[in-house]
Each structure stands twice: as structure tokens, then as C-alpha cells.
Amino acid sequence: LIAPGLDGIRGLTLSNAMHLSTWTEDWVELPLNEKQYLRLLQQRISTSVDKGATSITLDAAGTW
Structure with missing residues (x-):
């Protein structure tokens, strides 16, 4: 996947906004309050x- x-940057901004909204349990306006974030x-x-x-080996035998 290649994007300009x-x-x-816009995608990362949305991701950061989702995290900030979860952390504050409130709506977030863009642009973000970077200091708060x-x-x-x-x-x-x-x-x-x-x-x-942890080391886990997946046994996919019989799954296809």
C-alpha cells in the first residue's frame, strides 16, 4: 500500500484523535491539542x- x-499524516492524525478521545472519554476536535496528547x-x-x-506455534493443519 502506497499513499502520498x-x-x-492525516491517517495518523485520525488514529491519534481516536486514542485521545478514548483517554479523555470525550469528543476531540481537529487539529489535536498536541500538548495534551x-x-x-x-x-x-x-x-x-x-x-x-511468549513463543506460540500455530498448528493450521486441517484448516483448509
Whole structure:
């Protein structure tokens, strides 16, 4: 999939808006409040916990 740069930026902006809306449980207006977004993102990063890696082998035998 190849998209012009501006389309990619707009897509990322919408993704960030969805996250911010979820975090604040409120509507978000565009353009985003970047300071608020970064502050809330940093909060989540600081409380993030490494879940560790697990190794899983998928057995797809008989699925087709």
C-alpha cells in the first residue's frame, strides 16, 4: 500500500484523535491539542509494563 505523505499524516492524525478521545472519554476536535496528547501518551508510557514474549506455534493443519 502506497499513499502520498499528506494522506499518511492525516491517517495518523485520525488514529491519534481516536486514542485521545478514548483517554479523555470525550469528543476531540481537529487539529489535536498536541500538548495534551503528548502528556497523556507519556503517562501511559511511564506506567506501561513489559508483558514479556511468549513463543506460540500455530498448528493450521486441517484448516483448509
